[in-house]
Structure formats: C-alpha cells, structure tokens
Amino acid sequence: VPEVEMKEREAPDAHFTVDKQNISLWPREPPPKTDQSPVLRKPLSLRVAFICLALVLVTCIVLQAIFYPRLMNKILDVKSDAEMLRGRVNNISTLGSVLEKDRGHVEKAEVQMQTLNTSLTHVHSQILSLRISMAQASAQISDLIRRWVDVDNLSSKLPELQRDLDKASTLNAKVQRLQSSLENVNKVLQTQSDILEMMSRGWKYFGGNFYYFSHTPKSWYSAEQFCISKEAHLTSVTSESEQEFLYKAANGLPLWIGLTKAGNEGEWYWVDETSFNMKQSERFWIPGEPNNAGSNEHCANIRVASPRAWNDASCDFKFLFICKRPGI
C-alpha cells in the first residue's frame, strides 16, 4: 500500500454538522498536514471563495431553517385569512344579491305603503266626515226626542183637536161652496156687465152672441170689413130661433148676412167659417130663392120678416147689415 494511500485511510473523515447553528467544516481536530504536490494543491483564493460560498449557502440554509416555519405559518395564516376573506366576500356577494332582491321588494313595499297611505288618508277623511254626520245625526235625534215629547203632550189633546178639525173641515167645505158660488156669481156679473157694456154701444145680445144692426147701408164686402173692424163678422144663422131673432129685429128691412158664394157657380159658405149645410138651410130661403137673378147674385140677405127670409142679391148693392160677435 503506498504511503499516501495509507495516510488517507488513517486520516479522519471531514466532519460537517449543523449543530445548533455551530457549523464546522473541519473535524474536531485539524487534519495532519500533508504535503501535497504542487499539482494537486488548489489556489488559496479559490478555497476562500469556496468557503465563503459554502458559508453563504449554509447561512441561507440555516436562515431558511429558522424562518421557513415562521414563513410557512405566516403564509398559512395569510391563506387562512384569504380563505376567510373569500368566504366573507362570497357572503357579501350573496348578501348583495339578496339585498338586490330585497330592494325590489322594498320598492314594491314602498309603493304599497304609499297606496296604503293614500287609502288611509281617504279613510281618515271619511271617518272625519262620518264623525260630522254622526254629530249632526245625534243633534237631530236630540231634536226629535224633544219633538217626540211635544208630540206626546199634543197626543193627549188629539181628540179635542180632531173635533176642531172636523168643524174646520165642515166650515172649509161650506167656504169652498160659497167661494164657488161667488165665483159663478162673479162670472155672471162679469158677463152681464160685458153684455150691458156691449148693449150700451148698440149691440144686442142673443143666445150667447152679440149682434150689431147697422144704420148705414153698405155693399156686402164693405159691410164685412166694417164688422171685422168691430172684431166681428157678418152674421151666420144656424138655428130657427136665431133666424127668428134676426128677422124680427130687422123689422122688414133687407139686411146683409154673412152668406156668400165662392165665384159665379161656387158653393155657399159662411164668412165667419161656420160650416154651411145647403140641405139643412133650405128652410131659411124665400121660396124660389136663391135664383141668382141676372147671374150676378152671390151674396145673401134677410129680405122679409119670416122664417123663410133669405134672398140672394148682387153683392154690390148697398144694404144695411148685421155683425155677429161671439159672447165672452
């Protein structure tokens, strides 16, 4: 065995421990100095650099060993905090969506609240008006109660009042009868007054009508115009009694009456618009009349003092005439 190799076997191995931060790259006892050949000997600066590097490495390892657990703890704490925060963020996010939903509900609730508020205001005003009505009704009830007491007092006097009422009713009926009689008397008096007033102006009264016997002869048309001016017409004749009254009052003089024809061959008619019946009126014509003498007799007069008194004559002849005005 070569000597060098023997020395290597005998030399203790290099000792490297990390013992509570006491680091030693050397065995506990420095190795025996050996002579190395210049070829194998390394440069000193390289060794120092190597040692420094090793020291740095070891320092790093030691520092890592010291601080790694703390760092890890910190990281774990941060992770835990981050997880917690994430959970809280999630919770807040969930809460946000819940709040969003709730906001919609709250807005709806607000609208409903407003509607309810309006309704409540309305109900409040109704309650107020009801209170007023109740107060009024209460006052009316009080008034009715007072009146009821009065009515109660009066009810005892009812028989007496009923007797008075019966008497008053009988008296009232009598008064009404008297009033009616008085009104009739007044009407009669008014009629008589009117008759007297008309008679004072020269009119005669017969059968509810007034008759005016003229004093001046006129043609038939002028006579009718005169009657119209007196709110009358040339007289119509509708009964034997009226005919008798007229011919007797005429006293034999010829007098125009209101009977005329529409044209040469026209039908006879009454100028006061009383309907004319030729058949029923035959009894009033003088026998042989109307003969339309000279084909020019289109107006009628009372010519003689007889029930059959009428004659047709020329309308242009001037005769006295009779106006008739309906009574009042």
Ligand code: 2F8
């Ligand atoms: O004899 C009847 C006849 O008498 C008169 O004529 C003459 C009458 N004329 C006048 O009254 C104007 C006719 O009408 C009448 O028919």
Ligand code: CA
């Ligand atoms: Ca005639």
